[in-house]
Amino acid sequence: MVKFHSSTDYLKVLTGGPWMILGLYLSVERWRPNFNPNTHRVSSVVAWVCIPSLPAQHYHVGILKMVGDQIGRTVWIDIPTQQADRAQFARIAIELDLTKTLEARVNFWGVWYHIVFEDLS
Structure with a gap:
């Protein structure tokens, strides 16, 4: 068990993997x-998820969190994505439930978007 005094360090370790x-x-x-x-x-893992072709009007933290929460539990949205x-x-770090099938797409406001999981094999 590790305790972090810095939220920056915590997020770096939580979202920076996979660690070997x-x-x-x-x-x-x-x-x-x-x-x-x-x-x-182990029943969950935090992984980066990329959503290509998401329209620019959806690049708002609240909207991106809703999109991420459709896939799993949103942990962090990377800075370039936050700033559009x-x-x-x-690019969103999401806690994924490994007991469920990972879908290769997400439906948001009636439109299906392809998603890419980084570093999962």
Whole structure:
């Protein structure tokens, strides 16, 4: 267990993976009450999701959070996406539920958008 005093460091560790130590993946999750490492099974992961071709009018933090929450739980929206500096794709860190099938698209306001999961294999 690791405690962060800086929210910047916390977000960097939570969204910066996948992390490997000696060739093995290290699972990083936010803390949950009653966590027991002896019985815990990894059921979620934070991953970056890219949404190409999302219209520029949707590049607003509130709207992007709604889009991200359709995929999982929005953790962070990268700065270029927040500032609409990069129009090629929106990039959102999302906590994904690994017990559910990952969909390759998301429906937002009646339109289907293709999504790309970074570093998941």
